[in-house]
Amino acid sequence: MTGAERERAVLDQLPTQLYIAGEWRAASGGSTFAVEDPSTTEPLVEVADAEVQDALAALAAAADRQQEWAATAPRERGEILRRAYEAIVAQTDDLALLMTLEMGKALAESRAEIAYAAEFFRWFSEEATRIHGRYMVNTTGKGRILTMRQAVGPCVFVTPWNFPTAMGTRKIAPAVAAGCTMVVKPAQQTPLSMLALAKILEDAGLPGGVLNVITTRHSGAVIEPLLKDPRTRKLSFTGSTEVGRRLIEQSAEQILRVSMELGGNAPFIVFDDADLDAAVEGAVVAKMRNVGEACTAANRFHVHESVAEEFAQRLAERMGAMKVGRGTDPDVDVGPLIDDNQRSKVEELVADAVSRGARALIGGKRLDAPGYFYEPTVLVDVADDARLLGEEIFGPVAPIATFSSDEDALAAANRTEYGLVSYVYTRDLDRAIRVSEGIESGMVGLNQGVVSNPAAPFGGVKQSGFGREGGFEGIGEYLETKYVALGV
Numbered sequence: 001m002t003g004a005e006r007e008r009a010v011l012d013q014l015p016t017q018l019y020i021a022g023e024w025r026a027a028s029g030g031s032t033f034a035v036e037d038p039s040t041t042e043p044l045v046e047v048a049d050a051e052v053q054d055a056l057a058a059l060a061a062a063a064d065r066q067q068e069w070a071a072t073a074p075r076e077r078g079e080i081l082r083r084a085y086e087a088i089v090a091q092t093d094d095l096a097l098l099m100t101l102e103m104g105k106a107l108a109e110s111r112a113e114i115a116y117a118a119e120f121f122r123w124f125s126e127e128a129t130r131i132h133g134r135y136m137v138n139t140t141g142k143g144r145i146l147t148m149r150q151a152v153g154p155c156v157f158v159t160p161w162n163f164p165t166a167m168g169t170r171k172i173a174p175a176v177a178a179g180c181t182m183v184v185k186p187a188q189q190t191p192l193s194m195l196a197l198a199k200i201l202e203d204a205g206l207p208g209g210v211l212n213v214i215t216t217r218h219s220g221a222v223i224e225p226l227l228k229d230p231r232t233r234k235l236s237f238t239g240s241t242e243v244g245r246r247l248i249e250q251s252a253e254q255i256l257r258v259s260m261e262l263g264g265n266a267p268f269i270v271f272d273d274a275d276l277d278a279a280v281e282g283a284v285v286a287k288m289r290n291v292g293e294a295c296t297a298a299n300r301f302h303v304h305e306s307v308a309e310e311f312a313q314r315l316a317e318r319m320g321a322m323k324v325g326r327g328t329d330p331d332v333d334v335g336p337l338i339d340d341n342q343r344s345k346v347e348e349l350v351a352d353a354v355s356r357g358a359r360a361l362i363g364g365k366r367l368d369a370p371g372y373f374y375e376p377t378v379l380v381d382v383a384d385d386a387r388l389l390g391e392e393i394f395g396p397v398a399p400i401a402t403f404s405s406d407e408d409a410l411a412a413a414n415r416t417e418y419g420l421v422s423y424v425y426t427r428d429l430d431r432a433i434r435v436s437e438g439i440e441s442g443m444v445g446l447n448q449g450v451v452s453n454p455a456a457p458f459g460g461v462k463q464s465g466f467g468r469e470g471g472f473e474g475i476g477e478y479l480e481t482k483y484v485a486l487g488v
Contacts, residue, residue, distance in 0.1 A: 022208015
């Protein structure tokens, strides 16, 4: 089978309709939209284009199933997740290829995401049986205190295009484990991975109505009625801070439980005592993971002036050696950006930095080829007022600024409205603890370029959002605490 034939086979076995109440169905209006391959700009397949009535039907299915699903034995919920985990692992190659086709990332990165995504199902399959409250004697000695944890209720999930499987499992897994039903709306650029995930859960025995998936080009119009519907009890969103603000406003009418994983502007700090080999390696991972299209991507590099030149040269050498091309080529390291709007934004930010005195050691322009490709880029002499030090780049561009003291480094790192993740490289333990405590972010990568871990709480502070996904904390986002005063 040729590469093209295998791509077609993977696409042909994929469901392309809405998944509501355990049934695959066309959109009520019969309309569809095309999913594009960002490396060629050619359409891959047509999927159902949901309308408001489809979204309300999905919510009705979730609400109708909620009470029964919450009463399902925790062990049974966990076993469904475990079976789904095993199915994802078994189908890694097909799921990775599907992701590469719709999102563009290199196959090696897609496989890594599939492994990461599957781990959320495994982690929360084990947490399903560990939901507990407490029982204690009242402090007065009269009566008893009983607390219990119960499912929040029907949830609405809006997932992004950059990690189309992992951002789904990170929300679906704790909801299933806690006993919540849900409606999922994936990004219009990458709906295929979510449809494949729904099929896996269906085959794993998840009852109809627990998970409902609606694909649509009209996200705002379709989601808003769900947030204003009293049957919805929780919203979880991963995406831009701008969109997150609007969703928070809309969720206020029903006083929904809300989890928000929003934008980032991650600083990557390299102190003068850092292990430069480790720092460069970590920088490549933190910057180039997912073509830089990650909220956790290192957005700006603050490097001590004594090592800045060597660090920049070595980083440029590493990034310049990365092969750019269609992600289905096994030799490719860097795929395309998601669409022309994203590439244009990267170009605009680089042009702004150059106009203020920055110079490119490598890259700095789009590729003259079909698809939304942009060269891996390292910029030095970046001015403090360059926009890309304050705005999320979401592309393969590494701007390097310098500092002279620890205080300057910490001040520069915190000079942002965002606070998702920070990276710190130093061999001084006192400095590592001091900076980790002083930096304003929900996560810190200390001498490592990856923080994402299903066993750890993922989330930010300031305008990077609130709530945590993953870890022991993740399932708590889907549970309410009820207190019972016992008069015994």
